[in-house]
Amino acid sequence: MIFNNSNPFDTIQQIAGGYCLARCLHAIADFGVADVLNGEPKTAEEVASATQTNPGALRRAVRLLSAYGIFEINDNKISHTPASQLLRKDHxxxxxxxxxxxxxxxxxxxxxxxxxxxxxxxxxxxxxxxxxxxxxxxxxxxxxxxxxxxxxxxxxxxxxxIMSSYDFSNFKTIGDIGGGRGHLLQAVLHSTSGAQGVLFDLPHVIEDARKMASDRLTLQAGDFFKDSLPACDAYLVMEIIHDWPDAESIDILRAIRKSAPPQAKLLLIESIIPDSPDPDWSKMLDIHMLTLLGGKQRTTKEFEALLTEAGFALTQEIDCQVGISILEASVV
Ligand SMILES: C[S@@+](CC[C@H](N)C(=O)[O-])C[C@H]1O[C@@H](n2cnc3c(N)ncnc32)[C@H](O)[C@@H]1O
Structure with missing residues (x-):
């Protein structure tokens, strides 16, 4: 949000009512407005007709978003900005x-x-x-x-x-624990010549990821609290630990530790809470974790304490410069 810091009244007003900005963005994404524009400026009436929405209401939502750099309105026509382009399905x-x-x-x-x-x-x-x-x-x-x-x-x-910050080429087997549809694992396998990958996630997610299976990528459905994990040289664990309170986080890390060969590397990939008091996405994500899952974003020291408790030692912290860091750990 854009604040006038010299006006405390405005700061409170903008934040107190700020959810309407988020709701406009959600609705515009749901209705596929960015796809309808298709690179060409259009009137609110044209966009509303293609998205079956009310032209006046649509224009007002876009006017609010455009104040924050999402779409532009010129000569009564709506056009794309770099931020609104990111709402396109095909971007x-x-x-x-x-x-x-x-x-x-x-x-x-x-x-x-x-x-x-x-x-x-x-x-x-x-x-x-x-x-x-x-x-x-x-x-x-x-x-x-x-x-x-x-x-x-x-x-x-x-x-x-992530790919430009870490050398994955020495690993022969790479597990992605809670890897979703396997987007990270696929990119990592692509960067190595012969590594094999194992995507581990809950059964309904593995079902959704079935197209990812290949001669180099195996799918394994399971629950990391109950089922044994694959033995791998490297474990990718991206935005998993932030979903859980400390006790469950240690259980997940211990489950990995149990399956990990002695030379294995664990790569926690997370948004780290910075020391700076400035706005940072990790601080907002932290509140989502509190509300939705009982998890939390952590400082490096807090991650290190969990790793130590689970039998790992933090060996490197790499800031990937995209709002996320890799915490590399070795088996103790
Ligand atoms: C926040 S998402 C992260 C997905 C992916 N690692 C990424 O960063 O894009 C958390 C993932 O953990 C998986 N998950 C949650 N509970 C799990 C469990 N008990 N066992 C295995 N996977 C689980 C979810 O299905 C989801 O794919």
Whole structure:
């Protein structure tokens, strides 16, 4: 959001009502407005007719978003900006699925009673859906597809930074634990000549990822709290630990430790809470973790403590310069 820091009244006003900005973005992504523009400026009437929306309401939502650099309105025509292009389904760095995930009923409803999360320190999601977040996606195929697409979207935006920050070429077998549709694992396998990959995730996610299977990529459905994990030289664990409280995080790391050969490397890939007091996506993600999952974003020191507890030693921290870092650890 754009704040006038010299005006505290405006700061409070903008943040207190700020969810309407997010809701406009969600709706515009749901209705596929960015795809309809197709590189060509169009009037709100033309876009509304193609998306079966109300032209006046659509124009007002786009006017608000354009104040933040998402679309432009000139001569009564709506056109793309670099940010609005990211809402296109066919953009190579598309963030449409990621945007739509934030408007899924489970996310939105969990925030209805947010004060309770602050009062208790516990997530609200159990009240919204018995069994919680992952059970919800296991039971709702369409929503699960949006969630998995969202994970691929956000990872695609980060892949370049990850791939250019770490040399994966020495590994022969690489496991991606909770790897979603396998977007990261595929990119890593592509960068190595002969490594084999194992994608491990819950059964409904592995079902969604079935097209990824190849002679180099094996799919393994399971639960990292119950089932044994594959033996690999390297374990990719991207944005998994942030989903869980400390006790469960240690259980996941110990499960990896149990299957890991002595020379294995563990690569935690996470947004680290920085020392700086400035705005940072990790601080917002941290509140989503509190509300939806009972997890948290952590500082490097907090990750190191979990690793030590689970039998690993932190060997390197690499900032991939895309809002995410690799914490490399060895088996102790
Ligand atoms: C936040 S997503 C991260 C996906 C992927 N690693 C990425 O960063 O794009 C968390 C993943 O953990 C998986 N997951 C949750 N609980 C699990 C469990 N008990 N066993 C295995 N995978 C699980 C989810 O299905 C989901 O794919």
């Amino acid at each position: 190579p760095q598309s963030m449409r699925g990621f945007t739509r995930m934030f408007s899924l009923p489970i996310n939105w409803k969990a925030y209805e009673d947010f004060n309770e999360a602050i009062r208790t320190g516990e997530p609200n999601v159990e009240k919204v859906y018995t069994g919680g977040f992952w059970k919800y996606f296991g039971d709702h195929k369409q929503e699960s597809a949006i969630f998995n697409e969202a994970m691929a979207d956000k990872a695609n935006a980060q892949l370049y930074g």
